[in-house]
Each structure stands twice: as C-alpha cells, then as structure tokens.
Amino acid sequence: MDQPAKKFISGKLIKRYKRFFADVQLDNNKEIVTAHCPNTGSMLGLLGEGNAVKLSEANKKDRKLKFTLEIIKSNGASVGVNTHRANRIVEAALLSNKIKNIKKIIHIKREVRYGENSRIDFLVNNKDEEIYIEVKNVTLSLKKGIAEFPDAITERGSKHLKELSKIKDRKTRAIMLYLIQRDDCKYFQIAKEIDEKYNSNLKKAIESGVEVLCYNCKFKNNKIELDKKIKFLGNE
Numbered sequence: 052m053d054q055p056a057k058k059f060i061s062g063k064l065i066k067r068y069k070r071f072f073a074d075v076q077l078d079n080n081k082e083i084v085t086a087h088c089p090n091t092g093s094m095l096g097l098l099g100e101g102n103a104v105k106l107s108e109a110n111k112k113d114r115k116l117k118f119t120l121e122i123i124k125s126n127g128a129s130v131g132v133n134t135h136r137a138n139r140i141v142e143a144a145l146l147s148n149k150i151k152n153i154k155k156i157i158h159i160k161r162e163v164r165y166g167e168n169s170r171i172d173f174l175v176n177n178k179d180e181e182i183y184i185e186v187k188n189v190t191l192s193l194k195k196g197i198a199e200f201p202d203a204i205t206e207r208g209s210k211h212l213k214e215l216s217k218i219k220d221r222k223t224r225a226i227m228l229y230l231i232q233r234d235d236c237k238y239f240q241i242a243k244e245i246d247e248k249y250n251s252n253l254k255k256a257i258e259s260g261v262e263v264l265c266y267n268c269k270f271k272n273n274k275i276e277l278d279k280k281i282k283f284l285g286n287e
Contacts, residue, residue: 064100074086097132122270138173161173181224196235201242219260231265
C-alpha cells in the first residue's frame, strides 16, 4: 500500500549532508541531483561514496526536491533508509495478518495520543484487548547478519519506552516493533555501545511487560515489504 507508482530510479551516492540532503549521480544520464534524505539518524555504515542507491520521484511538481532517497546498497545488502515508509510497511503487514503475534484485528488507529504528550504509531483493537505498537526503523548492521538499533543516541526513543511501560496492564498490550529495513540480517540486538541509556530503558520496559518484535524486509518490484520475524538477541 502507498508504494510509488513509478519505478525507482537508480544512481550512485556522492554524499549526504545537512541531514536532509543527498547528492546522487543518476545512472541513466549521469546527471547529478540533490535528493531529499528522509532519515535523521547517522546512517552509520551506509554512506560510502559510490554506493548504489534507489530514488523515488515526487508526484508534486511544485516540490523543491524532485527525488527522495529510498534504498542504499551496502556490502551487498539492500537497505531502506526512508523512515517515513516504515509505518506504511508495518500497517500493510497488520492489515494482511503477516504479524502472527497480533490476531483478529478489528480496528487500527494511527498516531493516537497517549502518555505525556506522546503519540503511539498504531493502536490496534481486537475483541479482547487494546494493543499499542511503537515502530522503530532499523538500518544499522556493523556485524554480519545482525541488525542493531539505534545508530545514534536517541532520547526520543527512550521516552517512548518509558511511555509504553506505563500503559501495560491486564487488558492492554504494549509492543516495541523493530522494523529492519534490510534483507541481510537474521538477528537483532541493541547497540548498547552507542546508547547504553536506551539499552537500560528497554530492559526495564521488558521487565514491565512490553513485548519486543523484530521483522526484516524484502525488496521486490520497487516495493519494500515486511518479511520474516527474526530473533532478538536480548540486551543484557
């Protein structure tokens, strides 16, 4: 759902700068364009000059930047770097019952206010319970076959964990879903060497009853889709 109607456009990464800009040389005509980079993280391990990339083209003619950076090829892996796409991928999976831990969905709400000035990505209802789902997009993998989060210190991420911990009760489930937008990882772990505070807060959240789900993605026919559940290695 909500995937680009046009094919992704191929190119080579020149550089990413000022967080939201990426210069790319297009493969078809060698033109150098500036694309919007919809990822505020460090994108550690992905920004090698010359890496193959995929861009989507904006439908709005009046948009300042015509292209959006979608996928980077790094060490043979496809990596989805558009964080705005993560919730769309998860929503499509929820609606098609691909997430087996969540069954008999009656209704889904997006961006619902909860806690202290927070919004949950998805509030899912079935006949027995409410399920709060927070989604984190994962692109980091510095160890072969292992995805990691976060790729930079994230105070916002820690805040979300604390909020999820407070809402868990007998008729409410709280889920932290890590969407690994990569096709080369079989395991997931917390990058505690990058953000030990986040690691500690996740441990506390799990102890309070917050569930952790981890799924990787597949890349096919200009679409990025949720693929398989992968193992969480824990955060001791």
